[in-house]
């Protein structure tokens with residue numbers, strides 16, 4: 184392990200000034216992803232800025248009437264079990280509880296979960312020489328390698344990695360807003376614009392700048408909490424990342440769907456939404472034939488590789504089964 188400095192700022196301004204003056208520094212939240220990457224040699228920070236004293240762990244109603252503000256340092260387990268989350272955003276609670284293990288959820292934070300990196304084997308292990316995400320320009324080992332867990336939508340010939348987060352899939356379906364602070368002040372990014380597709384720059388996972396800090400995630404007031412669902416398919420029933428998952432948030436009134444948001448996980452470099460597919464559900468009665476057409480539209484353009492062909496029918500089945508269960 185390389186020598187490094189460890190600092191524990193007590194306020195936001197100190198944390199921001201440290202990251203600005205130390206380009207190879209990293210923020211430390213729960214450490215559950217950063218330390219793994221460091222031990223593998225993927226990350227090599229010269230300074231750890233421990234942000235755990237910044238007091239960003241609130242889970243509180245927004246003054247706007249009905250929305251919720253979740254601090255970047257709120258632990259995944261605290262968010263998952265908070266009554267405001269279980270009652271108003273059950274899809275978020277379900278997604279968080281489907282991730283990792285209780286011990287990891289006790290340490291992992293909302294900000295760290297938003298920033299967690301792909302689980303692509305070629306990225307995670309520097310013994311593989313090719314990974315454009317870890318070493319831009321070196322090639323993509325997964326493209327012709329063992330690509331069982333890889334993307335089927337939105338990928339590029341530079342990178343076919345997926346975003347591994349469960350929480351972010353639920354946040355996408357809930358249309359969360361990410362609050363950020365940096366040298367030019369505060370800004371807010373819609374979750375849909377926070378994670379990127381790989382394109383020509385797969386080394387960039389998000390639109391967060393290196394000298395910015397996530398402070399909070401805001402959720403809008405929920406419309407209908409009865410027809411929320413997170414469905415995750417994985418190799419084991421616990422302690423495994425999603426092969427395919429879906430967060431479904433429906434509004435239903437008088438037997439008809441009044442609003443629909445569907446986000447898919449495990450299929451792309453970011454949670455995957457297709458507004459045209461969601462629009463097909465507006466004003467219709469829940470029914471399998473419509474759900475199958477919606478699934479086809481969501482997966483339009485999907486492209487699989489040698490080992491992940493199973494993901495296309497699996498994702499279709501997840502969408503149909505999820506919609507049937509959520510609308511029941």
Ligand SMILES: Cc1cc2nc3c(=O)[nH]c(=O)nc-3n(C[C@H](O)[C@H](O)[C@H](O)COP(=O)(O)OP(=O)(O)OC[C@H]3O[C@@H](n4cnc5c(N)ncnc54)[C@H](O)[C@@H]3O)c2cc1C
Pocket residue numbers: 209210211212213214215216217218219255256281282283284287290291292293294295296297298299347348349350395396397398422423424425
């Ligand atoms: C064995 C194992 C199994 C797992 N299974 C799952 C799973 O099934 N589903 C799932 O979704 N996740 C899973 N995870 C991942 C886990 O959810 C993440 O490791 C965790 O959410 C990261 O949060 P953290 O606070 O520990 O982040 P850290 O490791 O502290 O930080 C991660 C990154 O985020 C940056 N960062 C942290 N906070 C901020 C902030 N406020 N602003 C800007 N940058 C910040 C750090 O600098 C670092 O680059 C698993 C992890 C492990 C180790």
